[in-house]
Amino acid sequence: MAIKAEKQADKTEDVNLQPFMCLMVVLVPILLLQAEFAKISIIDINLPQGRGSQTQKTVKKRKQEEENKLLLTAIITDSVLTLGAKGGFLPSLFYQEYHKYITKDDGTELTVKYDPSDPEAPKHPKTGRPLEIYERYDIFLYACDETYQNLKKTLYTQYGEMLTDLDGLPVDQVQPGDSVYALSTPRRLIIVSNPSEYELRPMSVYDQLRNRLTKVKERFKDADDAEDIIIAAENQVLYDKIVQIMDAAREAEFPNISIAKLRA
Secondary structure (H helix, E strand, C coil): CHHHHHHHHHHHHCCCCHHHHHHHHHHHHHHHHHCCCCCCCCCCCCCCCCCCCCCHHHHHHHHHHHHCCCCCEEEECCCEEEEEECCEECCCEEEEEEEEEECCCCCCEEEEECCCCCCCCCECCCCCCECCHHHEEEEEEEEECCCCCCECEEEECCCCCEEECCCCCECCCCCCCCEEEECCCCCEEEECCCHHHCEEEECEHHHHHHHHHHHHHHHCCCCCCCCEEEEEECCCCCHHHHHHHHHHHHHCCCCEEEEEECCC
C-alpha cells in the first residue's frame, strides 16, 4: 500500500505544462492585436475674454467698463417724463397732454386737452361729428406742477427756441442787457436788447427734455455710451409721443436710440 501511494504522489508532481504554454503563446498575441489603446493629445485653445473662469483681472476690467457707462434712460408714462442714468434721476417732468386736429371735411383746426380716462373721441366744433384718429395732426406735452393744474411757462424766441440762462434753466422774464441762450445745437448766445421780442408760452416737455439732454451731453461727453439713450414707455403711451421724444434725443446728439417697455 505504501509503495502504491508513493507512485501516485510522484505522478501528481510531474505535471506537463507544455500544452498550456503553447496555448498562451498563441493567445497572448491575439489579445494584444484586439486591445485598444488610449491616445493622448494636447490641443491649444484660447478662450474668449470674459468666458470660463472669472479671474480677478477679468472682473476688474468689467467693472471699469461699467463705471465708464452712463446708461441714459428716458422713462415716459401717460403723465410723467423722467430722465435718469446710472448716477440717479433728474426731477420728473409732469405734463398735460393736448391733441391738435385738422378736420378732413373743412380743414377746421382745434386743440383739445387729452384725458386718457375718457374713451370718447373729440367732436367737430360745428357739426358735432366724432373726429377720426387720422385727423389728429400733432400731440403737445406742456409741463405743469405736480397737481396737474397749473402750466409752467417760459420765454421763446420768434423762431420757437426756448430761452435758458447760463446754467440751462428756463427763464420766464428778461431785462435789456441780459445774457441768455437759445435752445439750439449748439446753444446760441443772445444779448437781450428788446424784451418784447420774446413770447411767454407754456413750456414744451419736448423742449425741456432736449435742454436737459444737451446738458447731460456736455457733462458726460467722455462716457463710452455718450451717444446712447434708452426710451422706456408704458404700453398705453401713444407712439406719436415716443417719436417726438426720439426727435428731441437726436437733436441733442443722441443718435443711438433703444426702445424698451416698462414692466407693469
